[in-house]
Amino acid sequence: MISLKNAIMKSKLTSIQAQLNRAFILISLPFAVLAAAVSFAQTYYETNEFQDNLLKQAAQYTTPHTPITHDDDPDDDDEDEATIYTEFSSSSLQNNLNLQELSVGYHTIQKNGDSYRVYVRQTERGRVAVWQNNEQRNQLAIQSALFSSLPLLLLIPLFSWVIWRTVRRTLAPIATLSGSLKMRHETDLTPLPTDNIPKEIQGFVQSINDMLARTERVMQQQQRFIADAAHELRTPMAALSMQAERLQGQNLPTNLAVQLSDLQNIIQRNRHLLEQLLQHARAQAIESKRVIQIIDIKTIFLSVIETLLPLAEAKAQDLGVASEANPRVAMNEMDAFILLKTLVDNAIRYTPQGSQIDLSAYETTQHIVLQVEDNGGGIAAAERERVLQPFYRVLGTDEQGSGLGLAIADTIARRYGGWIELGESETFGQGLRVRIYLPK
Incomplete structure (x- = not known):
């Protein structure tokens, strides 16, 4: 557990991209939160101030003779509007507010367990009072404050993504170099x-x-x-x-x-x-500067067979082409000849008298596949990777080889972006199947 934790910490410390992302986000996050908080407080204050101005304006355009459009009881007020009362001597006003005790200006009063914001204006004919439920005011102020600060909060993940994207694009050349080296x-x-x-x-x-x-x-x-x-x-x-x-x-x-x-x-x-x-x-x-050209695989097959047929006939072996496909591949003709000649030569040497050796080719969506297949003794699965190394020979064979044949073929295949795959023959049920994968 400790080693896993240390490995995770080490990977975090060695990743420049992760360190830059973390540093930028940690620096910008407090400022974004602070900006949202300041915006919330300022909007909340300004909304309350705006509502006070609305009360004052409503009082300016209201006279003691303005008809009352609401119920006398402020507890029944519509939550979306300020309740306006006129006529200082009205009995209804006396039941709602004691205007004689209120000075001109703004007041916050409590009535029947509710809080109200009141503005009182003195006129020649009496006083006018306009008020609004504080709960309604606070809800409106909070909503306005949230609407103003929410965009800043939403910008935090967007800003984090922009930082991540910018750092990644900045370090992209390094990733490109790393990828090119791996390939x-x-x-x-x-x-x-x-x-x-x-x-x-x-x-x-x-x-x-x-x-x-x-x-x-x-x-x-x-x-x-x-x-x-x-x-x-x-x-x-x-x-x-x-x-x-x-x-x-x-x-x-x-x-x-x-x-x-x-x-x-x-x-x-x-x-x-x-x-x-x-x-x-x-x-x-x-x-070496190799001339790359488009060549027919069947032509190379025939050249290899013509060259090695005497060796195969000396061991009474059946050597031939087993497919009608004739894919074309871009590579140096001599490299293609040596690649296939080396594999066929190996098959002739390491298969017994009277064996069969087939050459074939086919295409996939991304590769051209060349195949050399025999019905000899094959190679054990545990040694199929090692025989591609120079000078490695499988023990227990009578043939005195150099251990370079498959290494030569593997080197040529890899030079052209391909690889060699060794497996058990599917056609004969025994023996070795060698496939060369070359990119199209």
């Missing part, structure tokens, strides 16, 4: 854009760009070293292979022929490793 491929080290960035964080963004530039230089050096080393080793390995082929044509004793066959297998594996190292370095190369 980047791991080898994309291009500098962050500095347009529309607040001055307060421009130095921070520039520091990140400097770090990205240094990281790019280091990665380029590493990739260049791997590529150069693999390239330099290809020549002596090719020479060794040629020498071994020449020796194979000689009439060698049985024991030497067996050793020569083992040597040729080792040379072939090393040549394959060097080729995959070069492909992996090219796939990860940051500086």
